[in-house]
Amino acid sequence: MSDLEQLVDELGRRSLESRLGRRGFPDAFDGDLWRNLEETGLSRLTSAEDAGPTESAIVLSGLAKHAGAVPIAETDLLATWLAGRAGIAVPAEGPLTAVLADAEVHDGRITGTAHGVPWPRSAAVVVAARTADGLYVAVVDNPPTEDSHNLAGEPRGSFAFDLPADDVGTLDRHVADEFTRRGAWARCVQVIGTLDATRDLTVAHTTERVQFGRPLSKFQAVQHSLAEMAGETERARAATALAVAAAADFGFGSAATDYAVTVAKVAVGRAVGSVTTIAHQLHGAIGVTVEHRLWLFTMRARSWVDEFGSTAHYARRLGRMVLTADDPWRVVVSCPEPR
Amino acid sequence: MTIPAAVARSLVSWPVTEFDALCANDSELAALRTDIREFVVADREEFGWRPAVDSWLARWDAGFSSRLGDAGFVGMTIPTEYGGRGLGHLHRYVVTEELLAQGAPVAAHWFSDRQFAPSLLSYGTDEQRRVMLPIIAAGRMYAAIGMSEHGAGSDLAAVKTRANRVDGGWTLSGTKVWTSGAHLAHRIVVLARTSPLDPDHRHAGFSQFIVEMDSPGITVDPIVQMGGEHHFNEVTFDEVFVADADVLGSIGDGWRQVTSELGFERSGPERILSTVTLILETVRALPDDVDDGTAAAVGDLVARMISLRQLSISVARALAGGEDAATRAALVKDLGTRFEQDSVESAADLLEHVDPLLPESARLWELLTAARLHSPLFTLRGGTNEVLRGVVARGMGVR
Numbered sequence: 001m002s003d004l005e006q007l008v009d010e011l012g013r014r015s016l017e018s019r020l021g022r023r024g025f026p027d028a029f030d031g032d033l034w035r036n037l038e039e040t041g042l043s044r045l046t047s048a049e050d051a052g053p054t055e056s057a058i059v060l061s062g063l064a065k066h067a068g069a070v071p072i073a074e075t076d077l078l079a080t081w082l083a084g085r086a087g088i089a090v091p092a093e094g095p096l097t098a099v100l101a102d103a104e105v106h107d108g109r110i111t112g113t114a115h116g117v118p119w120p121r122s123a124a125v126v127v128a129a130r131t132a133d134g135l136y137v138a139v140v141d142n143p144p145t146e147d148s149h150n151l152a153g154e155p156r157g158s159f160a161f162d163l164p165a166d167d168v169g170t171l172d173r174h175v176a177d178e179f180t181r182r183g184a185w186a187r188c189v190q191v192i193g194t195l196d197a198t199r200d201l202t203v204a205h206t207t208e209r210v211q212f213g214r215p216l217s218k219f220q221a222v223q224h225s226l227a228e229m230a231g232e233t234e235r236a237r238a239a240t241a242l243a244v245a246a247a248a249d250f251g252f253g254s255a256a257t258d259y260a261v262t263v264a265k266v267a268v269g270r271a272v273g274s275v276t277t278i279a280h281q282l283h284g285a286i287g288v289t290v291e292h293r294l295w296l297f298t299m300r301a302r303s304w305v306d307e308f309g310s311t312a313h314y315a316r317r318l319g320r321m322v323l324t325a326d327d328p329w330r331v332v333v334s335c336p337e338p339r
Numbered sequence: 340m341t342i343p344a345a346v347a348r349s350l351v352s353w354p355v356t357e358f359d360a361l362c363a364n365d366s367e368l369a370a371l372r373t374d375i376r377e378f379v380v381a382d383r384e385e386f387g388w389r390p391a392v393d394s395w396l397a398r399w400d401a402g403f404s405s406r407l408g409d410a411g412f413v414g415m416t417i418p419t420e421y422g423g424r425g426l427g428h429l430h431r432y433v434v435t436e437e438l439l440a441q442g443a444p445v446a447a448h449w450f451s452d453r454q455f456a457p458s459l460l461s462y463g464t465d466e467q468r469r470v471m472l473p474i475i476a477a478g479r480m481y482a483a484i485g486m487s488e489h490g491a492g493s494d495l496a497a498v499k500t501r502a503n504r505v506d507g508g509w510t511l512s513g514t515k516v517w518t519s520g521a522h523l524a525h526r527i528v529v530l531a532r533t534s535p536l537d538p539d540h541r542h543a544g545f546s547q548f549i550v551e552m553d554s555p556g557i558t559v560d561p562i563v564q565m566g567g568e569h570h571f572n573e574v575t576f577d578e579v580f581v582a583d584a585d586v587l588g589s590i591g592d593g594w595r596q597v598t599s600e601l602g603f604e605r606s607g608p609e610r611i612l613s614t615v616t617l618i619l620e621t622v623r624a625l626p627d628d629v630d631d632g633t634a635a636a637v638g639d640l641v642a643r644m645i646s647l648r649q650l651s652i653s654v655a656r657a658l659a660g661g662e663d664a665a666t667r668a669a670l671v672k673d674l675g676t677r678f679e680q681d682s683v684e685s686a687a688d689l690l691e692h693v694d695p696l697l698p699e700s701a702r703l704w705e706l707l708t709a710a711r712l713h714s715p716l717f718t719l720r721g722g723t724n725e726v727l728r729g730v731v732a733r734g735m736g737v738r
Contacts, residue, residue, distance in 0.1 A: 203735055223732035230731055231674045234667060238649035239642070242361050249356040256358055266642035312635050319638030323629065328622045329440050329615075332645055333372070334362040 004058050011036050012066030016293075019069075023296060027153035029122035030069040034095055037070065043095075047080035053247035057189045064193030067296040069154070071097045071119040073186035079126040082179060086137035086169025095123040100179050101161070103129035103136065110136050110163040116307070120145045120157035127161055129168075130176045137169040150303035152296060178253050181261050183308035185247060188240045188264045191272060191304050194297040195233045198279045201294055202229065206282050222282060229278045232271040239267035250339055259335035262318045269311025272301045363652050368433050375437045378410050383441070390442025390616045392706050393713040395609050396519060396570050396720075398444030408478020412438075413448050414456050422473030423456075428603065428659040432652070436608035442616035446520060446570070451475045453604060455482040455528060458547075462588030462596055467549065471526075483524035483552070485515035485574060486597070493726050495530075496541040496594070500576065502531040502548060508582040509533070511548060511556075514575045517720075521572040522559050524552050529576070530597055533590050545593030549585045556580075566712040604721060606654040606668035610675035611647045613717055614682045617706040618644070621686045624693045624703060633692050640685050647675050666734025669727040676717040676724060683710045 001009065015033040037043040042059050045051045060073055079096035083089070090096055097119050103112030110129050117125060125143060129136040138161075145157035203226065206216040216222050239260075246260035276298040280287045287294040305311060322328045330336050359365040364372065382403065383390075391398045407413050415431045417423020424430075431452075438445050456475045459468050474480040491497035500513025511531055521527060527550050534544035550557070556579040562571040588596045622637055629637075651671050657664040687707055693700055718724045732738040 203737060207737060217732075217737035220729070223738055224725070224728045226735055226737060227670075227673065227728035227731035230735055231670045234670055235643075235646045235650050235674055238653055239646035241653070242358065242649050245357040245361050249358045260358070263642050263645045266638060267646035270639070270642070315635040315638035315642065316631050317638065318642055319634035319636065322622060322637055322641050323625060323627055323634060328619050328641070332440075332641060332648065333436075334359070334364050 002058070004055060005062060007040060008042065008059050008062030009065075011040070011042075012063050012068050015068050016066040016296075020293065021291060023067075023069075023153065023293075024290065025153040026147070026149040026155045027069050029095070029119060029155075033063075033068055034070050037072065038093060043072065044076050044080055046076055047084065053185075053244055053252075056186075057244045060186055060189045061193035061196075064190035064300065065197045067152075067194070067197070067293075067300060071095050071123050073183070073190065074098050074118050074123065077182045077186050078179065079124075081182070082128055082137055082175075083126050083139065083169070085175060086135075086171050088137055088139060088169040090126065090139055091124055095119065096126060097123040098126040098128065098179070100128045100130060100176055103131050103161075105131050105133075105165055108165045110138075110165050110168065111161065113158060113160045114143075115158045117143075117145070117157045117159070119155050120159065121147070121155060127163070128176060128179055129161065129163065130173060133173065135171040135173050135175050136163065136165070137171060138163045138167070150299075152299035152303055154300070154303065177258075180308050181258060182252050184265050184314070185243055185252065185257070185261050187304040187307050188236075188243060188261070188268045191268050191301050192233075192237050192240050194301040194304075195236065195271065195275050197297040198275060198294070198301070199226075199229055199233055201297070202226065202279045202282050205287075209284075216282065225278050225282060229275050232274045236264075236268045236271035239264040246335070254339055256335040256339035259321070259331075259339075262314050262321070265305075265309065265314040266311055266318060269305045269314070272305045276301055360656075361649060361652065363429055363433050363436075363655075368429060371430055372433050372437060375412055375434045376441075378407075378412065379438065379441045379443050382406060383443075388444055389702075390620070391444065392442065392617050392710045393613045393716075394442045394616075395439065395445050395449045395613070396716075397446060397568065397709070397713065398442075399446040399520065399523060399570075400444035401447050403444045404448040404478040404481075406478070407438075407443075407445075408448065408476060413452050413478040414472065414476035417456055417460065417472050417476050421468050422476040424476075429652075429655055432608060432655050436612060436648075439608055439612040440615050440619065447481050447523070448475070448478045450484050450519065450524075451480050451482040453607070454484055454600075455480075455526075457600055457603070458528065458587060458596065461600065462547075462592075464584070466584065467587070471549075480526070481520060481524040483518050483521040483527040483572075483574070485518055485521075485527045485529040487517045488514060489516055493723050495597075498530055498532060498545065500529065500531040502533050502546060502581070504533075505580070508580055508584075509548065509586070511550065511576040511579040511581055514573060516562065516571070516573050518572045518574050519570050521552070521574045522561065522569070526551055527557075527574065528587060530593055533593075542594040544591060545597075546590045547587040547593045547596055548581045549587050550576075550579060550581055554579050554581075564712065566709075568712070601722075602654070602658050602665050602668040605727070606651050606658070606664070606671040608648070608651060610672045611644065611651060611678060613676075613679045613713070614686070614710050615644075617686045617703070617710050618682055620699065620706060621689050621693065621703055624697060624699050625689060626692070626694070629692055633689065636685065636689060640682060640689075643678050644682075647671070647678055651675065666731055669722075669730040669734070672722070673724045673727045673731065679717040680714050683707070683714050686710070 074097040078098035099114040099117040101114040143159035243260040243264040246257040250256045414423045419425045502509040533546040556577040558575040560573045
C-alpha cells in the first residue's frame with residue numbers, strides 16, 4: 001500500500017468503526033471524518049493540492065470501502081471544479097455538494113428544480129442550471145429542501161431554485177457533459193471500493209459461519225459463488241482502471257475519458273447486480289439487518305450505479321458509438337481518434 | 340514520392356500514456372497492430388479465405404500459416420538466434436487478437452506457437468530448440484498436445500499413459516483423446532507417467548516427451564464433432580520408442596512443466612474472442628438507426644468484451660513482468676469463455692434486426708450456426724470452468 005492508500009484506509013476504518021450500530025435512515029454526515037480529511041488535505045485533493053485523478057481515485061475508493069458518510073467526490077471533483085470553471089467563489093472550507101438541473105430563463109431569473117442533490121443539508125450546494133443556451137452556475141446555501149435518501153440512507157434532496165441571471169457564472173452548455181462524466185467516473189471508482197468491502201465481508205462470513213458441521217466456504221457451491229463474485233469485481237475494476245488512466249492522461253474533458261467512463265459505467269453497473277446478490281445470498285438473512293454492516297456497502301453500490309446516468313443509458317451510448325464507428329473492432333481495442 | 344507505411348510510422352513519435360499501455364496500444368504495439376492488420380487484409384484479399392468463428396480450432400490453412408511465418412508473425416517471442424523475433428508476450432498478444440478479430444485461419448500453427456515454443460524455451464535442450472524453433476517461427480511446424488485421456492479429463496493427474504525405460508530411451512503406451520489437429524501434426528507432446536502412481540503424491544512421476552507423429556506404433560482415429568467437423572482425435576501409442584534426446588525437460592518434472600505456464604494460455608485473447616467475428620459482422624450489418632433497446636444490447640455486449648479485454652491485458656502485463664497472476668488468469672478464462680457462450684445468443688437476438696435480404700445475411704447465419712456448434716467447447720477446453728472456479732476460490736483463501 002502506498003502512503004496515501006494507508007492514510008485513507010486508516011481514516012476510513014476509524015470512521016466506520018466509531019459509527020457501527022448507529023447507522024440508519026437517513027445516515028448522518030460524519031463531521032469527524034470530514035475534519036480529518038480537511039486536516040490531511042484530502043478533502044480538496046485535485047482542486048487545491050497538486051494531485052490528479054489517480055490520487056483522487058485512491059481517496060474515493062478507499063473511503064467508499066469504509067462507507068464514509070461525506071460528500072468527498074461532490075466537494076472536490078464536482079463543486080470546487082465547476083465553481084472554478086465558472087469563476088465563482090465557494091467557501092474555502094467545509095463540505096460542498098453539486099447538482100446539474102435543467103432550467104429556464106425568464107425575466108432575468110433562472111428557475112428550475114434540482115433533484116437527487118447529495119447531502120443537501122450538510123454542504124453548500126453548487127447548482128449547475130442547464131438551459132437551451134448555456135450552463136449557469138451559482139452557490140445556494142440552505143435551500144428549502146424536500147428530504148429523501150438513497151437505499152443506503154445517504155441523504156438526497158430536491159429543491160426549486162430561482163436565481164438572478166446577472167449574478168451567476170456562465171459557461172458553455174457542453175461543460176454539463178463533463179460534469180456528468182466526472183460524476184459517473186467518481187461513482188465507478190467508489191463502487192469498486194464498496195465491491196471490495198462486500199467481497200471481504202463475504203469471504204470472512206463464509207469462513208466463520210458453520211453449518212452442517214463445516215464452514216460455508218468448504219462447500220463447493222459456495223466457493224463457486226465466491227469465485228463469480230471475484231470475477232465480476234475484477235472485470236469492473238479493469239474497466240474502471242482504464243477510466244482512471246484516461247482521466248489522468250487526457251483529462252475529464254477528453255473523448256478518451258468519455259469512452260472509458262461509458263464502458264466502465266456499463267461494466268460496473270452490470271457487476272453490481274451480480275456481486276451484491278451473491279453477497280446477500282451467502283450472508284443469509286443476517287445480511288439484510290440494519291445492525292449488520294453489509295448493507296452499508298451493497299446498498300451504496302446499488303444506489304451509486306444509478307447516479308449520473310443509468311447503466312442502460314450508458315449501454316445505449318456505447319452501442320451507438322459502436323454502430324456508427326467505421327470499424328467496431330477499433331472501439332473494442334481503444335478509443336478511436338481523435339481522443 | 341510515397342513513403343512506405345512502415346517507414347512513415349517509424350517517423351511518428353507515439354505518445355506513451357498509461358491509457359495506451361492498458362489498451363496494448365503503446366508505441367511499438369500500435370505500429371505492430373497496424374502491420375498485422377494490413378497483412379491479414381491483404382492476405383485475405385489475395386487468397387480469398389473467409390473469416391471464421393473459433394478459427395484457432397476450426398480453420399487449418401497450411402498456406403496461411405507459412406505466409407504468416409514468412410511475414411514474422413509466428414513464434415514472435417522466440418529469440419532471434421532460434422529464428423524468431425525476440426519480442427515480448429504483449430507483442431504476441433496484439434498479433435493474436437488481431438488475427439482472431441479477423442477470423443484468420445490460424446489453427447495449423449496454433450499449438451506450436453502458443454504452447455510448444457514456450458515449452459521448448461523453458462525446458463527444451465539446445466539441440467531441440469535449434470532443430471524445432473526455426474521451423475515453428477516459419478509457421479511450418481504443427482504440434483499436437485497430448486494431455487487428456489479417457490479417464491483423465493478435468494482430473495489430469497489420472498493420466499495412465501506410461502513411459503517405460505528401455506535402452507537409449509523410453510517406450511510409450513497409452514491413449515490420448517481430444518487431441519486437436521493430431522491427424523495433421525508433425526509432432527505431439529505427450530504427458531506420461533514415468534513412475535507408478537503414489538496416491539499421496541498424485542502429481543509426482545510425470546514426464547513429457549516429444550514424439551514424431553510418423554513414429555511406428557502411433558494410430559490416429561478421428562473424433563468427429565456434432566455437426567460433422569473433424570478437429571479432435573484419439574491417438575493411441577503402442578510401444579512407441581522415444582529416444583532420450585526427445586524427452587522434454589526433466590524426467591519426473593512433467594506436472595510442474597505443464598502447469599507452470601498455464602497463466603498465458605488461460606488469460607489469452609482466445610478466451611474472449613472465439614465468437615468475435617460473429618459479433619463484429621452482426622454489428623456491421625445492423626442499420627445505424629436501430630431502436631434504443633437494440634443499441635443498448637450492442638453496448639452491453641461490447642462493454643463486456645472491452646472490460647474482459649482490459650482484465651486479460653492486465654494479466655498479460657503482470658505475467659510479462661514476472662508476477663504470479665495464476666488466480667486472475669483463471670478468472671479471465673472463466674469469465675471470458677462464459678462471455679463467448681452468452682455472446683452467441685446475444686448475436687442471435689441482434690440478427691433479428693438485420694435485413695434478411697442483405698447479401699451478408701446468409702453468411703451471418705452460417706457464422707451463428709458454427710458458433711452454436713462450437714459454443715459448448717468454450718467452457719470445457721483447457722480446463723473446465725468448474726475447475727477454474729476452484730482455482731479462484733483457492734486464490735481467495737477459502738479452499
